[in-house]
Amino acid sequence: MKVSAPALLPLLRSQAQGEILAWVFLTPGEHSIVDIARAINIPETTVLREIDRLTATGFVLERRQGRSRLITPNPDNPATQPLTALLAITFGPAHVLRQHLATLDGVDYAAIYGSWAARATGAPGQPPADIDLLVVGEPSRTDLYELAEDASTTLRRPVNATVVDRATWLAGTDPFVATVRERPLITLIDNLHQARGA
Incomplete structure (x- = not known):
């Protein structure tokens, strides 16, 4: 099934991707995969897949706490500030x-x-x-x-x-x-x- 690009920001692949990015970059503090999935009502597998992409490309940092992965935006990535501003405007x-x-x-x-x-x-x-x-x-x-x-x-x-x-x-x-x-x-x-x- 083809997923439509979100009307708010058609540069993204899907509405789910936008919701995940917005939650991670606009909600202060660290967030686990479970917390993100529950907050935006998106399956954990979808959130995990997106977080894996963001981690592999240096957009987010993760810290392990037991079995949980705690996620925060990477402040050293030069794209973090403009991406946060873009997400604030759109999502x-x-x-x-x-x-x-x-x-x-x-x-x-x-x-x-x-x-x-x-x-x-x-x-x-x-x-x-x-x-x-x-x-x-x-x-x-x-x-x-x-x-x-x-x-x-x-x-x-x-x-x-x-x-x-x-x-x-x-x-x-x-x-x-x-x-x-x-x-x-x-x-x-x-x-x-x-x-x-x-």
Whole structure:
């Protein structure tokens, strides 16, 4: 079966390759093969194959801890910095925003929608000019907009945050909510699953 190149960065072989690279290069710290596979929901064999390529070519370093291989980007490789910047721009929004939102109280659900979500799910088109962020709940608007501004710097494009209260999102009848729900969404945080299952 032929695997399509990802719409976010068609220079890569596959969406899975992009997700693996983004996790390794954009998530601070060391990560085992199992951790990477679990975090991005990609089979361990696929992650292992990609990490073997990256290790053999000097893009990542590995440290053994028992039976685990702990992976980090190679800071001495001259390609590390530009590759990290490229991944931040293309595959980075989900990783960067998930990390930023983890520090924000009052978030019941958060997702990226709009053109970036469409590209991330394989729809062809021009590179997204901005990132549309939906936050459901009652976060501090000041903190959220500061977070969006910080993320914009990393992602090199504006992050536009929209807040919807929990009841409006769950009802799904608001025209904006209905439109967003019909289109691709990349979920970042979901604390509403129990409410939806009730």
